[in-house]
Amino acid sequence: MFVVWLAVSSAASGIAFFYSIPVGLAALWFGRRAGLLVALVCVALYGVGSAIHPVPDFALAAAVRGVFLVAVALLADGVGRRLRSLEHDAEELEAIRAALTPTELPDLAGIDAGVAFVPSELGVSGDFYLLTNGPDGSAVAVVGDVVGHGPEAARLATFVRAQLAAFAASTSDPSELLRLANSALAERPGDQDELVSAICVRLTPGEDTVCWARAGHPPPLQLPGLEELPADGSTFLLGADERLELENTESSVGRGGLVVYTDGATDVRQGRQMLGLEGLIGMLAPLTGLAARSIASEVEQAILAWADRPIRDDLCLVVLKPEAG
DSSP: OHHHHHHSOGGGGGGGGGGHHHHHHHHHHHOHHHHHHHHHHHHHHHHHHHHHSOOTTHHHHHHHHHHHHHHHHHHHHHHHHHHHHHHHHHHHHHHHHHHHSOSSOOOBTTEEEEEEEEOOTTSOOOEEEEEEEOTTSOEEEEEEEESSOSHHHHHHHHHHHHHHHHHTTTOOOHHHHHHHHHHHHHHSSSSSOOOEEEEEEEEOTTOSEEEEEEESOOOOEETTTTEEOOOOSOOOOBTSOTTOOOOOEEEEOTTTOEEEEOGGGTSOEETTEEOHHHHHHHHHGGGTTSOHHHHHHHHHHHHHHHSOSSOSSOEEEEEEEEOOO
16 A cells, blocks of 8 residues: 555545555454554554655644544454354354254154254244153153243253253153253343243153143144143243242053144244144144154145245254154
């Protein structure tokens, strides 16, 4: 920039403002100090140039350019910090998503499992699922949804899922697992309201009954008829009360299996129309004879094909079917 400025007439001294390019790049790449240092060097070069091609009212002109270049350095530094922060947040949220929705499903005792999970296209929400084997040889599935959206909801979902995974190593009782998660929420530092809906299902190989409990969550759908399982007792969200009382429900499901979902699977919209539970059941109905993974994959494609984009909430749906034989 110094050489270019010397090459033109002194009447074009306004070109010195283009020193903002190296100043801005230095601040963007290396931080505020580097930007201010380059700004100082540029003002000095402007002085050298003025000695070669005199500039009227040099002191005023140098002061104006100096203030301008300092402002550029500070602005570029702020932009750089914001970009680095967003990059860090994006990496963190990607790690959170990987933790909430692992790519490989575990082998469950006697259960064929399939999962449909599509993250919100407007950011992140707090849907999660957990599939694991209980200490008594049963299969345990948990599906949950944090009240709220954004990074804080995703971090809370990660915390709750991690607690449930730890507790499931010592118990497979659905209501006990949810109560333990509720206690962990109550013990978290801070006075903010943290609410989570969740459902926990235990399936034992060879049995035609399922044991389940829910905390403010929709009941599961029974396959192949897709009726909601009737629930016992009242239900409250995790985090609503430190002494949350939950009850197990024993339901006969035969050899059909279950579908467990969050409201992201029913609240998608096409124009002003919401899919709703009836719409979800209509999409599931022709798929009930398929394997669990095929049901999950096909219904995910059907929902996304029907819904307007972008989808505004996480879509989470888990299919559990007894293995043949």
